[in-house]
Amino acid sequence: MTTATEVASNMHAPMRTCVGCRAVRPQAELLRSKLFHVGTDESADKEQVLPDQSVRTCAKRHGLRASSGRSAYVCPARACMERAARRGGFARAFARKTPPVDPAALWSAHGEVLAGMIDLLNRSGGTAAAPRVQRLAALATAMRAAVGRVS
Template identity: 40%
Template sequence: MNSLHPIRTCVGCRRRGPATELLRVVVAPDSPGDSFPVVPDPRRRMPGRGAWVHPSPGCVELAERRRAFGRALRVPGPVDSAPVGEYVAELETHPPADNRRR
């Protein structure tokens, strides 16, 4: 692991890695109702407490099954992590162009 980047822990698989390899998720800022929607924050700029997950369907599914999003984000009720699952599925089918590659 490179010590130049902050190290974060995936809430799904519980493995540690550089923050640049994980996806930050937060509770949607304007979340009305009884459910708290968890949304991806790929730019890592949204306000509020964040949790980190590998951008893979397996880690997202594991985090949902373990109810890790709710605990990590410290929300008092049920969470809706469907937006995160949809975002990761989209990444699987259409990976973003990485302009930083050499």
Template identity: 35%
Template structure:
């Protein structure tokens, strides 16, 4: 299957599939915006790696590509902008999945979804207890289900319109894949060409990686 169009990362200066990059653009008031879906119009593309963000800002590549006199943002601020965008997108996807009845929330419901072989992705809250996290991680490993930590209990509950949740199972492969793709955009420390994963992930042949907060 074709990887789709390629774009040049302004940080590492390597050509990468557009769908795996983050598009940075200038908005009307002079601030920067980020597009996780690779929108249209003038923009600068960067890999979801901290070193690429740092290089792009340090060398002034964003300002040059966007044709603005200056880019009033630091690499840390740009990373936070990306992180916020990712979390909003994941929350929106979880909301859509809930309305489509494609999620199970709470420990008992998640356990039931796993036993029915309907779970495609398990999300554990980053502030869940260590024992709860370890239990779900082991369940995911044994069942071959992708497991990841990505949001807090309050955020998970808010996305589903419920009280705080320690875990959620996504039962639809489309929603699961879209959530994973969004989480891939959180900048992390990794070498160029390494598979983009920004959180602890196991199952489906994946190895655990560093969790983000």
């Protein structure tokens, strides 16, 4: 008889490609960004690349709406974020021209989103949230470790 742990370890993890370094990694180990329209105007200059989790829950309140179902995944390394912004990785992921991406602002937004999600899950106090908190904490730790390695 197999245990739940054995079943979980044999399950397939979705794989995604980093738009900065083009490395293929498990989706849970990458930062996810989306292209959002700011306001009601449809012009391209009103678009912004933001962390997906930060705006998905409160998009209507801030006048944001996702431009498509596409997402961009980036390694939790600042060098990958800068490389993706410099070499057009975000435009390639969204399959359209994107506004200039400020890697420093996007990096700090991802850090704030991770801290907020970890705090929210810890306050919920449920044991079911523990694995997700561990995954998010590992991602936040990887981001902090990568701060010094800017290319």
